[in-house]
Amino acid sequence: MNKSIHQSLFFLFLLLLQVIVLNNINFLGYINPYLYIVFVFLYPLKENKFPLLFYSFILGLSIDFFSDSGGIHAFSTLFIAYIRLFFIKVYFRKTPLDYPFFKLKDESFGKVFNFTITLTIIHHLIYFSFANFSFQNLSIVFLNTLFSCIFTLILFFLGTYIFTKKE
Amino acid sequence: MQQIIYFFQKFKYFLFFLLLEFIALFFTFNNLNFHKSKYVNSANRITGSLNASLSNFSEYIELKSKNELLSEENTKLRNQLEKNRLVPSKDSTITDSTKYRQKYTFTQAKIINNNYSKQFNFLTINKGKSADIGSEMAVINSLGIIGITENTSENYTRVQSILNKNSKINARLKGNSRYFGTLKWNSNDYNTVQLHDIPRQAPLKIGDTVETGGKSTIFPEGIPIGRISKINQGNTTNSELEVQLFNDMSNLRYVYIVKNLHKIEIQSLENISNE
Numbered sequence: 393m394n395k396s397i398h399q400s401l402f403f404l405f406l407l408l409l410q411v412i413v414l415n416n417i418n419f420l421g422y423i424n425p426y427l428y429i430v431f432v433f434l435y436p437l438k439e440n441k442f443p444l445l446f447y448s449f450i451l452g453l454s455i456d457f458f459s460d461s462g463g464i465h466a467f468s469t470l471f472i473a474y475i476r477l478f479f480i481k482v483y484f485r486k487t488p489l490d491y492p493f494f495k496l497k498d499e500s501f502g503k504v505f506n507f508t509i510t511l512t513i514i515h516h517l518i519y520f521s522f523a524n525f526s527f528q529n530l531s532i533v534f535l536n537t538l539f540s541c542i543f544t545l546i547l548f549f550l551g552t553y554i555f556t557k558k559e
Numbered sequence: 560m561q562q563i564i565y566f567f568q569k570f571k572y573f574l575f576f577l578l579l580e581f582i583a584l585f586f587t588f589n590n591l592n593f594h595k596s597k598y599v600n601s602a603n604r605i606t607g608s609l610n611a612s613l614s615n616f617s618e619y620i621e622l623k624s625k626n627e628l629l630s631e632e633n634t635k636l637r638n639q640l641e642k643n644r645l646v647p648s649k650d651s652t653i654t655d656s657t658k659y660r661q662k663y664t665f666t667q668a669k670i671i672n673n674n675y676s677k678q679f680n681f682l683t684i685n686k687g688k689s690a691d692i693g694s695e696m697a698v699i700n701s702l703g704i705i706g707i708t709e710n711t712s713e714n715y716t717r718v719q720s721i722l723n724k725n726s727k728i729n730a731r732l733k734g735n736s737r738y739f740g741t742l743k744w745n746s747n748d749y750n751t752v753q754l755h756d757i758p759r760q761a762p763l764k765i766g767d768t769v770e771t772g773g774k775s776t777i778f779p780e781g782i783p784i785g786r787i788s789k790i791n792q793g794n795t796t797n798s799e800l801e802v803q804l805f806n807d808m809s810n811l812r813y814v815y816i817v818k819n820l821h822k823i824e825i826q827s828l829e830n831i832s833n834e
Contacts, residue, residue: 412613418809422676441572449579453586457606460674460681460717462590463583470583474576522587524678525724529746 399435403451406431411458422536425543426465428455429515430551432473433508437480437491448473461523468518472511483507497556508548512541591679591725602683607671607715611685614671618812625812632701663779666690666816668698671715675722675808678746682718684814687711697778697817703805704728704771704782705814716816722749722808730754730784730802731772736761739772742784742802749808751788754800761798763790769802776822 410428417424431451435444452466459465480486483503486494496504516537524533567574618625668690672683686692688711696708698718706718706726719726722744731739738761744752754769767787773780789801819825 411609418676424676442575445572445576445579449583452583456586457603458610458672460590460672460683461677461679462588463586467580467583467587470576470579474572524746525591532746 395436399447402434403431403447407451407454410455415459419543423539423543425540425547426516426519427544427547427551429469429472429512429544430548432469432476433511433548434496435473437477437486437494439488439491441474441477444473444476445470464519464522467522468515471518472515475514476511479507479510483510497552509541509545512544512548513537516540516544602687602710602712602715602717604712604714607683607685607712610671610683611715614669614685618669621812628701629813635701662819662821664818664820666692666818668692668716668814668816670811670814673809673811675720675749678724680720680722681709682706682720682811684708684716684718684816685714686816687714687716689713691818692716692816693818695777696819697782698814699778699782699817700806700811700814703784704778705806705808705811707777708816720808721752721804722746728778729772729775730769732757732761732763733768733770733781733783737772739774740797740800742769751801751803752785754787754802756797757800759792759795759798763787763798763800765790769800776819776825777817779817779819 406428410426414425414427428451432444432448435447438444448469449466452469453463455461455465456463480494483506484494484499496507517533520533520536520540524530666686668684668686670682671685672681674680674682682698682705684698692708692711694708694711698705698708704721706720706723707728708716709719710717721728721742724744724746726742726744728742729739730742731737738757740754740756742752742754757763765787769784769787771778771780771782771784783805785802785804785806787800788803790798791800792798
């Protein structure tokens with residue numbers, strides 16, 4: 393029970409953080425971090441995949457509502473939520489038996505880095521391709537993806553560094 | 560039958576995933592269409608009120624500069640008023656222009672959400688159906704044009720910014736020559752827009768002013784837009800101009816919504832001639 397409250401608070405926190413603060417950064421005019429995808433990274437592994445797919449869709453759609461982008465955030469967030477399990481198997485070599493004990497902060501930095509950078513690049517690439525919505529200006533899409541990825545990952549690793557308790 | 564159930568059992572996650580992706584795509588494609596984007600937009604009650612309270616907060620910081628802008632505009636309007644008083648009426652018949660020949664009404668509104676860094680940009684303003692705002696009305700401020708209203712809810716309206724790849728606005732050169740073209744945006748820089756379809760023979764100079772032409776039913780005539788900053792004359796009959804906007808689109812607060820009272824009359828007339 394405690395965990396689900398924690399999850400929904402985390403959901404709300406990420407949504408408000410993205411909408412109120414991060415969407416308005418516009419570093420150098422157009423670079424914004426999309427930190428809300430951290431929800432997909434940190435959502436606990438479960439045998440049942442429906443909740444993660446559904447919640448990430450809702451999170452993306454809520455951000456779409458605030459930033460007038462149709463369903464682009466929902467599409468890209470849902471996509472990385474679906475392929476997340478595949479990359480967990482590839483990078484961390486987990487079997488379904490390990491799922492309840494899996495925690496991202498217990499894994500080594502290199503593996504976590506590979507995992508997050510893959511998902512972030514996929515998410516941002518889909519997002520910016522749809523936001524551009526044409527085959528012109530492809531260089532802008534790639535540049536935006538690169539810069540926003542760097543920004544998002546810096547914020548993610550700073551955040552995990554600050555908020556994890558030291559033993 | 561069992562085969563089908565087995566199929567659903569096996570691929571339930573993938574099917575659920577596909578279903579949600581299709582919903583997201585549906586919203587995305589609808590959002591790109593000017594007249595259909597009624598599902599996902601920031602002009603609803605929840606997002607509208609959150610954006611409104613946020614803008615209330617940030618407004619406080621900008622009070623000083625906005626006051627200066629307002630007083631500048633007041634001076635300009637006062638000067639125009641004085642000019643009108645000086646000219647004695649030549650005709651003996653005086654028409655009360657405020658009552659019978661009025662073509663536009665202006666409504667003041669505040670921008671509560673502003674995008675300018677994407678390819679399809681929208682603004683949200685804090686007036687809606689309750690203030691008699693409908694779709695396809697012009698949004699301007701004292702410096703120039705800003706966009707066209709699109710979706711309205713009870714208290715909020717979404718505005719398609721001129722910084723939107725779908726935006727097409729009739730514009731012309733200010734001065735003696737009245738060559739007109741279409742104003743579009745190529746999504747590169749939020750300070751410049753492009754003026755297309757200006758005939759080759761039009762005399763052009765860098766620094767010339769571009770304003771709205773009175774050929775659409777949305778924008779009034781002669782609203783300033785910007786200055787020509789670059790002229791691309793290729794091997795075509797038309798030239799494409801880069802126009803530096805007067806407005807800083809990243810720093811907007813108060814706007815006017817212009818309602819054309821003769822819009823239905825003009826449109827009905829034009830539809831007859833088309834048939």
